[in-house]
Structures are given as C-alpha cells and as structure tokens.
Amino acid sequence: MSAVEQRLAALGITLPSPAAPAANYVPFVRTGNLLVIAGQLCFGPDGKLAPEHKGKLGDTVSIEQGKAAARLCAINLLAQVKAAIGNLDRIERCVRLGGFINATLDFEPLAQVMNGASDLMVEALGDKGRHARSTVGVIVPFAAAVEVEGMFEISA
Amino acid sequence: MSAVEQRLAALGITLPSPAAPAANYVPFVRTGNLLVIAGQLCFGPDGKLAPEHKGKLGDTVSIEQGKAAARLCAINLLAQVKAAIGNLDRIERCVRLGGFINATLDFEPLAQVMNGASDLMVEALGDKGRHARSTVGVIVPFAAAVEVEGMFEISA
Amino acid sequence: MSAVEQRLAALGITLPSPAAPAANYVPFVRTGNLLVIAGQLCFGPDGKLAPEHKGKLGDTVSIEQGKAAARLCAINLLAQVKAAIGNLDRIERCVRLGGFINATLDFEPLAQVMNGASDLMVEALGDKGRHARSTVGVIVPFAAAVEVEGMFEISA
Numbered sequence: 095m096s097a098v099e100q101r102l103a104a105l106g107i108t109l110p111s112p113a114a115p116a117a118n119y120v121p122f123v124r125t126g127n128l129l130v131i132a133g134q135l136c137f138g139p140d141g142k143l144a145p146e147h148k149g150k151l152g153d154t155v156s157i158e159q160g161k162a163a164a165r166l167c168a169i170n171l172l173a174q175v176k177a178a179i180g181n182l183d184r185i186e187r188c189v190r191l192g193g194f195i196n197a198t199l200d201f202e203p204l205a206q207v208m209n210g211a212s213d214l215m216v217e218a219l220g221d222k223g224r225h226a227r228s229t230v231g232v233i234v235p236f237a238a239a240v241e242v243e244g245m246f247e248i249s250a
Numbered sequence: 251m252s253a254v255e256q257r258l259a260a261l262g263i264t265l266p267s268p269a270a271p272a273a274n275y276v277p278f279v280r281t282g283n284l285l286v287i288a289g290q291l292c293f294g295p296d297g298k299l300a301p302e303h304k305g306k307l308g309d310t311v312s313i314e315q316g317k318a319a320a321r322l323c324a325i326n327l328l329a330q331v332k333a334a335i336g337n338l339d340r341i342e343r344c345v346r347l348g349g350f351i352n353a354t355l356d357f358e359p360l361a362q363v364m365n366g367a368s369d370l371m372v373e374a375l376g377d378k379g380r381h382a383r384s385t386v387g388v389i390v391p392f393a394a395a396v397e398v399e400g401m402f403e404i405s406a
Numbered sequence: 407m408s409a410v411e412q413r414l415a416a417l418g419i420t421l422p423s424p425a426a427p428a429a430n431y432v433p434f435v436r437t438g439n440l441l442v443i444a445g446q447l448c449f450g451p452d453g454k455l456a457p458e459h460k461g462k463l464g465d466t467v468s469i470e471q472g473k474a475a476a477r478l479c480a481i482n483l484l485a486q487v488k489a490a491i492g493n494l495d496r497i498e499r500c501v502r503l504g505g506f507i508n509a510t511l512d513f514e515p516l517a518q519v520m521n522g523a524s525d526l527m528v529e530a531l532g533d534k535g536r537h538a539r540s541t542v543g544v545i546v547p548f549a550a551a552v553e554v555e556g557m558f559e560i561s562a
Binding site for chain 1: 427428429430431432433434435437438442443444445462504506510511544545546547548549553555
C-alpha cells in the first residue's frame with residue numbers, strides 16, 4: 095500500500111471506486127508529466143450524492159456540509175489519480191485545484207467551503223499537496239453542492 | 251486535407267474562419283507541446299450568435315438547442331487549433347475541455363448540454379478526442395448559451 | 407529593477423506585497439516551465455477590497471469600476487509571479503488568464519470588464535503579455551467584484 099494510502103487509512107478513508115464519467119469524456123488525461131483530472135462531484139463512498147450534499151450553499155447546505163462535500167471531491171480526485179498512475183506515491187505535486195461551489199448569489203464564504211478539499215489534499219500528500227487554487231460560486235451538475243477539478247505533476 | 255477535416259466534411263462540417271478575440275487577448279497560446287485555446291462562444295458558421303443560441307438553459311434555450319450550441323463551440327475550438335498549427339492531424343490529444351453553460355440557478359442537466367461539445371470532439375478526433383472535462387453553469391459573455399475552452403497536446 | 411517593473415513604474419504602478427492565500431493552499435506552483443497562479447482577488451495596494459470593488463457588475467459595480475478591479479487582479483498576479491521567480495523579465499509568456507466576474511444573472515458585457523486585466527498584462531509585458539482567455543460571470547469569494555487566475559511560461 096502506498097504511503098499516501100496509509101495516511102488516508104489513518105484518517106479512516108478508503109479510496110472509492112473512481113466514478114465513471116457522466117458522459118462522453120474520460121476522467122483523466124496525462125500529457126507529459128501533467129495529469130489533468132476531470133471535475134469530480136461530491137459523490138460518497140457508495141457512489142451517490144447524499145441528500146445533504148445536494149443543493150446550494152447559502153440555502154439548504156450548511157458550511158460544514160459544504161466542507162464535507164469538498165472533502166469528498168478531493169477523495170474522488172485521488173481515486174482518479176490512483177486509477178491513472180497506480181501508485182499515489184508517484185504524485186510529485188498537486189499543482190492546481192479548481193473549486194466550483196453551488197451557491198446562492200449572495201453567498202460569500204466560498205473559500206471556507208473549498209478548504210474541505212484543500213485540507214484533505216495536504217493531509218494526504220503533505221507538502222506535495224499544497225496547490226494553487228481558484229474558487230468560485232456557480233451552478234453545479236446534478237445539483238451537487240461542490241465540484242473540484244485537479245491538475246497533478248507526476249514522476250516520469 | 252487532413253484526415254480530421256475529412257471526417258468533419260463527412261459530418262457536413264466545414265471549419266469556419268476562426269473568431270477574432272472580442273478584446274485585448276489572443277485566441278491561442280502554445281507552450282511546449284500544449285496548446286491553450288481561449289474560451290469559444292457558440293457562434294455559427296456566419297460568425298454570429300443565432301437567436302436560439304442566446305439566452306439561458308432552463309429558460310428560453312432547450313437542451314437540444316444547448317447541445318447544438320456546445321457543438322458549435324467545439325467546432326470553433328478546432329478552427330482555432332487549425333489556425334494555430336495548420337494541420338489538425340498534428341493533434342495528439344484533446345487534453346481538457348472546460349464547459350461554461352449559461353443556465354438558470356436551478357438547471358441540473360448541464361452535463362447533457364456539454365455532451366454536444368464532447369461528442370463532436372470524439373467524432374472528429376476519435377480516441378484522441380477523449381478529454382478530461384469540467385462543466386459548470388455560469389453567466390456567459392454576450393448572453394451566449396455556451397462557452398467552451400480547450401487544451402490540446404500537439405506533436406512537436 | 408526588471409524592465410517589466412520599469413514599465414509598471416512608468417504607469418504609476420508599484421507591485422504590492424503579494425496577498426497571503428485565504429486558506430490552506432499556496433499562491434503559486436511551478437511545474438516544469440509552467441507557473442500556475444492561484445485566483446487573485448481585486449485587493450488594492452493596501453491589501454484591502456475597496457468598497458467600489460465589492461459587489462456585482464450589473465448591480466452596484468459599474469463597468470469602469472469592474473475594469474479597474476480586473477486591472478488590480480492582474481497587478482496582483484504579477485506580484486505573485488515576482489514572488490515566485492524573482493525577476494519578471496523571466497516571463498516568456500502569459501499563457502492564459504481565467505476571468506471570474508461577480509455579475510448579476512443578466513449582465514452581458516463581461517469581456518469588457520475583463521479587458522482591465524488583459525490590457526494591464528499587455529502594457530506590462532508587451533507581446534509576451536498576449537494570452538488566451540476565458541471569461542465568465544460567477545459568484546466570487548468575499549463578494550469581490552473580480553477574480554483572475556493565471557498561467558505563465560517562464561524561462562528555465
């Protein structure tokens with residue numbers, strides 16, 4: 095088991111089966127040492143959107159629920175990285191996360207919600223998990239509370 | 251004529267003149283083997299937004315109209331790639347598409363709309379057209395129904 | 407002083423201290439010759455959001471105020487690039503800007519607002535500042551009027 099997965103296991107996290115794309119695209123593409131991961135929704139370990147992770151921040155979804163949803167997105171990103179390269183210890187760096195928060199028009203604490211994803215990435219990868227990040231409020235497919243996309247540098 | 255353009259011709263598609271940027275930027279930048287294409291709106295072959303491709307999904311624009319708009323964005327992306335590298339057969343891979351759908355706040359089937367772009371890319375490029383993708387609902391410039399940006403890997 | 411900073415100085419612009427990330431991430435990550443900069447908000451030289459740069463385009467923020475806010479985001483991007491690589495003359499190219507405009511649902515002239523960022527980049531970097539760009543209307547953290555993220559190619 096990779097050191098990264100051991101760290102996840104210590105947090106009580108087992109990587110789920112990576113989600114199949116919702117449509118005619120693929121979950122990851124490698125180009126050179128870059129691995130681009132498609133936007134991941136906040137599906138739980140059962141592959142489903144929990145009711146509390148469906149809806150908008152600022153409306154039915156609380157900040158704590160949103161953070162938990164963002165954390166699930168980060169876990170799902172790592173599941174895709176594992177599917178792509180086999181061993182998470184081959185991650186050199188989480189380069190960028192793009193956070194899309196399903197939010198009402200006047201919802202301000204978007205960064206706080208996205209921290210759920212950023213924190214997990216650093217817990218799992220240590221300093222290699224420190225990423226550049228953009229966070230915005232949008233409308234997310236299937237009314238999921240959060241979607242996060244990622245770009246990783248991997249060893250050759 | 252490139253094999254890719256022959257495939258497009260068989261679909262009845264001629265690449266349009268690539269749209270001039272709406273402002274002080276350029277339609278594409280190459281860095282190493284990566285080609286980054288600016289967000290393309292759903293302009294038709296005449297360089298104009300058709301009335302049915304203006305407005306929001308969930309309001310005046312139907313899902314079928316939205317899919318057609320997304321398809322136009324993908325065609326416009328390929329027109330820019332051709333302007334950048336001359337021959338579309340030099341595309342090694344469509345790495346990523348970013349789909350921005352002009353949608354009402356409660357519109358859920360965003361992925362279905364974006365399929366119009368993804369399907370075209372695979373029809374044109376085959377397996378090289380299979381890309382990572384993020385789709386969100388936003389507000390799109392000029393009230394266009396769809397905007398799609400792209401990243402391609404090209405041969406040296 | 408770098409030639410780029412001399413050009414900025416001639417415009418009356420001194421690069422501010424780069425903003426600390428609002429959360430558990432970093433302002434920039436380098437991978438190969440690419441430098442990915444986290445989304446920068448329209449903080450002023452004092453590190454604060456001016457009242458006229460808070461709120462939505464189409465509501466309380468005018469197009470001119472929005473352009474000025476986008477210009478601040480571009481300045482803040484360059485401040486981060488300087489923090490990352492020391493000398494702005496090492497920028498080979500501004501590859502991509504992603505513009506996120508805090509806008510009402512029916513606000514159309516998003517491109518015009520984003521020009522504030524694009525124009526500054528070209529004023530500062532000349533032809534190396536000409537970038538690919540995507541602009542959309544969204545909800546921005548802290549109710550900032552504009553957020554801009556960037557990708558730069560830097561010399562080895």
